[in-house]
Amino acid sequence: MRASLIQIAVEEGESVESRRGRVASLVREQAGAADLVVLPELWTTGAFAYEAFTDQAEPLEGPTYEAMAKAASDAGVWLHAGSIPERDPDGSLYNTSLVFSPSGELKAAYRKIHRFGFDKGEAVLMGAGRDLVTVRLPETTVGLATCYDLRFPELFRGLVDAGAETLVVSAGWPERRRAHWTLLAQARAVENQAFVLACGTAGTHAGVPQAGHSIVVDPWGEVLGQAGPGEEILTVGLDPAKVATTREQFPALKDRVLGRR
Template identity: 70%
Template sequence: MRASLLQIDVDLKETVADRRDRVAALVRAQGGTDLVVLPELWPVGAFASDTFAAEAEPLDGPTADVMSAAARDAGVWLHAGSIVERDPDGPLYNTSLVFGPDGELRHTYRKIHRFGFDQGEAALMAPGEEIVTVELPDTVLGLATCYDLRFPEQFRLLVDAGAQMLVIPAGWPAKRREHWRLFAQARAVESQTYVLACGTAGTHAGVELAGHSMVVDPWGDIVAEAGTGEEILTVDLDPALVTKTRHDFPVLRDRRLG
């Protein structure tokens, strides 16, 4: 199974529409890849909270339209990162979109843990409530977003729901880059899954982003890691390694709580 993580440089001098078109072209260039992953809130910028309300869109809005077409043209499963979703009833959500190779929107995930300590995202967005998995032909994805990484109980629930590969788009700040690496590896080890952690690059809204998207295997080894700039990370993965790891080192069997 081949996966490509698109670490996008979110430059707020670029319009949202232009960035959509640019990212769609990058997705289309990934033909032959099984799964493509984009970062958190790449259309607007994860820390540009003053634009969230103005740029919010429905699930059938412009970002979904453009990403649907790109997934269909490339023939890939596309985790299109996340958007600021405006629910018809009013609340905003940080919502991930997953498209099939036919361009159909197959699954959505509303971020459960909002960052900001009563400011920014935490003040402006409502929390999601559902644990979401996505069945692909060769594996089962478990969905989480950025700050969710700090809450291991969510990943236990994803494992219980059948997840074999954790996909985590993020807009993680550079000043906590080592936490990003640590948590990605910890979630892989404790869940005995692959972790595909896709971050953003550059600086926007005064915040330098961590970059360093990475793929971690079920033993916690970093298979591939990006730098700090815009980059495409493409890795060949063996989904059978998850089953083998859980068989050879059956730690999940010994759980006593939860």
């Protein structure tokens, strides 16, 4: 199985419409190169461009949904299309990730549970999701998380209890906390004996330089690949069977006492 993480540069000078078309083209270019393609969090607006959330929010089946569904179908890939500022029919906003099948069918939508901002920004502008979400791919079961979720290990244990073997994190992580990004991605992989695919943004938006350095980690915590600071496509080969092998050779998850479902 091959996964491509598209680390998009989100710059203030590019319109949402232009970026949406550019990203769709990048997804199409992965035809034959990847089975799973992953995009970052809120790449249409920028994760820190709080003032744009309301203006750029779209319904679940809005323009980004349509563009990404077609791109997934054209490329014949599973596509984690990152997240969008979703406007619910009742007017509420959510940070919502979308996953499409190779036929362009929506297979999952995940509303971010842990909102960042400490009583400002996303934390007050957007509602919190409540549901853990997994998606069954032919090779592996994927568990979905978004950016700030990475700091909450109980979410990932819940995903593992739901059958997740590969944990996909879509993010807009700031450069000033890049060390945490790498450390936490490896920690989530080791403690859950799962692959972690963490895809962030590059560039600077709303005055906040982005960390880049998207990363793929295997169930032993080994870094299989990591991007640099700029826009980049990181493609890595994964052996899904390694999850079961790791859990059999070092069955730490069987010794859990607290929080076991």
